[in-house]
Amino acid sequence: MGLERGDIAVVGAGVIGLMTSLSLLDAGRSVTLIDPDPPGQGASFGNAGVIANYGVKPLAEPSLLLTGPGLLFKKDGPLAIQPGLGRAVIPWLTQFARACLPWHQERLQKALASVIVDADARWQDVIHRVDASDEWQRKGCLYVFADARSRRQAERDARVRKRWGVACELLSEAELSQLEPSLSGRFTGATFFPDAAALSDPGAITQAIALELLRSGIKSHPGKVTKIYPLDESVEVRCAEGDCARFEQVVLAAGAHSQGLLQSLGISAPLISERGYHLEYEATLAVNRPVCSIAHGFYVSPMTGRIRAAGTVELGGVTLPPSNHRWEAIDRTMRAWFPELPEAHSRWMGHRPSTPDSLPLVGSAPASDRVLCAVGHGHVGMTLAPWTADAIVGLANGASTDPVLHPFRPHRFNE
Numbered sequence: 001m002g003l004e005r006g007d008i009a010v011v012g013a014g015v016i017g018l019m020t021s022l023s024l025l026d027a028g029r030s031v032t033l034i035d036p037d038p039p040g041q042g043a044s045f046g047n048a049g050v051i052a053n054y055g056v057k058p059l060a061e062p063s064l065l066l067t068g069p070g071l072l073f074k075k076d077g078p079l080a081i082q083p084g085l086g087r088a089v090i091p092w093l094t095q096f097a098r099a100c101l102p103w104h105q106e107r108l109q110k111a112l113a114s115v116i117v118d119a120d121a122r123w124q125d126v127i128h129r130v131d132a133s134d135e136w137q138r139k140g141c142l143y144v145f146a147d148a149r150s151r152r153q154a155e156r157d158a159r160v161r162k163r164w165g166v167a168c169e170l171l172s173e174a175e176l177s178q179l180e181p182s183l184s185g186r187f188t189g190a191t192f193f194p195d196a197a198a199l200s201d202p203g204a205i206t207q208a209i210a211l212e213l214l215r216s217g218i219k220s221h222p223g224k225v226t227k228i229y230p231l232d233e234s235v236e237v238r239c240a241e242g243d244c245a246r247f248e249q250v251v252l253a254a255g256a257h258s259q260g261l262l263q264s265l266g267i268s269a270p271l272i273s274e275r276g277y278h279l280e281y282e283a284t285l286a287v288n289r290p291v292c293s294i295a296h297g298f299y300v301s302p303m304t305g306r307i308r309a310a311g312t313v314e315l316g317g318v319t320l321p322p323s324n325h326r327w328e329a330i331d332r333t334m335r336a337w338f339p340e341l342p343e344a345h346s347r348w349m350g351h352r353p354s355t356p357d358s359l360p361l362v363g364s365a366p367a368s369d370r371v372l373c374a375v376g377h378g379h380v381g382m383t384l385a386p387w388t389a390d391a392i393v394g395l396a397n398g399a400s401t402d403p404v405l406h407p408f409r410p411h412r413f414n415e
């Protein structure tokens with residue numbers, strides 16, 4: 001069936017578009033969800049599944065002004081540029097360096113804290129709503145480290161997080177071994193976030209939400225949106241497949257693929273794909289909760305019937321092929337930590353939709369308040385999906401003055 005005129009269209013069926021659609025339906029709106037692919041196949045499929053309510057620190061931080069340039073060109077490092085990306089990365093890097101400056105930290109941390117520390121409670125409502133309690137684990141999360149310098153850094157980080165209300169404890173090597181016996185002797189300590197939760201299968205959660213959307217009467221349209229065109233009394237949506245229809249309002253939630261659509265709406269935000277990789281191993285008992293080694297840049301997350309090693313950052317486009325050596329580097333580290341692991345049975349690469357200041361773009365487009373943006377959630381898109389959905393419902397229903405949203409305004413890089 002062709003695309004039909006309707007009330008509100010949501011462009012993109014990742015966790016952000018799905019969750020936003022559900023909240024809009026619950027608020028009584030009639031929703032058309034448009035995506036060329038089945039729901040939940042993008043970044044929302046292969047992530048580490050952590051509900052990172054401790055994520056009050058932006059990726060851009062002052063120490064990266066010194067260490068970042070060296071890391072960027074280290075092939076297997078936790079933060080690298082993919083060769084071949086070329087000049088496309090320059091606007092993002094320029095704004096990223098700016099966001100690293102010490103005097104921006106307080107503002108960015110405050111903005112993140114204002115929306116992230118209650119992520120666990122918001123997610124519990126969603127889990128209940130879509131009847132997915134089997135997918136929910138609440139055993140906290142660990143950031144492990146292996147030397148005295150990293151411990152001092154962890155102490156500084158913990159002080160910052162505590163200021164914003166995050167519960168965290170510095171653990172000794174013995175305390176870490178008690179929580180995670182399989183890591184005995186490998187790390188000298190950890191930061192423990194006892195209130196963090198995790199999804200035991202992010203793909204299963206997006207499917208549960210998609211199923212609930214079907215039950216609640218969503219209209220789905222397979223199509224790749226090429227143009228969102230604000231008119232006086234409506235918004236026109238055009239698809240590559242030739243379909244075209246008008247809606248009262250449109251929500252843009254196409255993840256890392258949103259750059260062109262943002263630009264056509266007059267928003268020149270330097271959105272980039274921070275490519276992340278995962279490997280999965282059939283093993284259930286390697287760790288009891290998500291464990292992240294900052295030095296290696298990835299999480300080891302227990303998932304249903306398997307463990308997933310997911311993370312690292314590679315600044316790359318949405319079209320370049322994956323870098324095999326990054327999977328190999330994760331695999332080498334996993335084998336050093338867990339020598340008993342079987343061969344990895346699956347591997348995946350996905351696109352984190354990232355802004356340079358780590359704040360998503362959530363708000364109306366300057367061209368028209370009929371077009372709402374919900375993109376750029378970077379490392380915390382799973383975590384922030386319920387908040388984003390609520391914020392978009394508020395905006396769609398005319399509550400445009402919420403001061404909490406100000407730091408997230410989509411056109412802030414134009415100012």
Ligand SMILES: Cc1cc2nc3c(=O)[nH]c(=O)nc-3n(C[C@H](O)[C@H](O)[C@H](O)COP(=O)(O)OP(=O)(O)OC[C@H]3O[C@@H](n4cnc5c(N)ncnc54)[C@H](O)[C@@H]3O)c2cc1C
Nearest residue numbers: 012014016042043044047048050225255276380381382383
């Ligand atoms: C390795 C890795 C680990 C991560 N770990 C975590 C974690 O532990 N916790 C956490 O909170 N976050 C994590 N993230 C981040 C999180 O996965 C993302 O922020 C989140 O999934 C982004 O959701 P999204 O809906 O914006 O994008 P996506 O899930 O990528 O969805 C975008 C959708 O838009 C569709 N689309 C694209 N172009 C168009 C178009 N033109 N028209 C219509 N539809 C279109 C796509 O087909 C896709 O379905 C991780 C990410 C990675 C890569």
